[in-house]
Amino acid sequence: EHQGRIYCVRDYRRMFPLVCPSCSLPCEASKDVSVHALDAWWHRACFNCQECRQPFPDKSFYVFEQRPYCRYDYHKLNNSLCGSCKNPIEGPCAQVYEGRFHPACFACSYCSEPLRDVYYSLEGKFLCENHV
Known part of the structure; x- marks a missing residue:
């Protein structure tokens, strides 16, 4: 369904291709190729920290503006790194x-x-x- 109209899978994918938010290339919704997270399909290779591009080894990530980030880069974007030790601040500040x-x-x-x-x-x- 798109804007109130119903399409078959083949036509929908042709007319409204899934686009990876990281690389902006078409992304096929397949378990072997893609990851569905943050209301989007991502290429498996693209679903990593959007700043340092490192993978998420423990499968956990932080979200900033609907994009995944590692702990450090998330806090860097949120200006919540300690001014002294430069490590992320979680908890008392x-x-x-x-x-x-x-x-x-x-x-x-x-x-x-x-x-x-x-x-x-x-x-x-x-x-x-x-x-x-």
């Missing part, structure tokens, strides 16, 4: 003017104590009240 951080990473550059309410930023380093 310290968000300040200078960016987002894991709570343990948002620490005094001198004593490594986690910063809570008051902190100082000096020459790209975070300092507690005692070490400013």
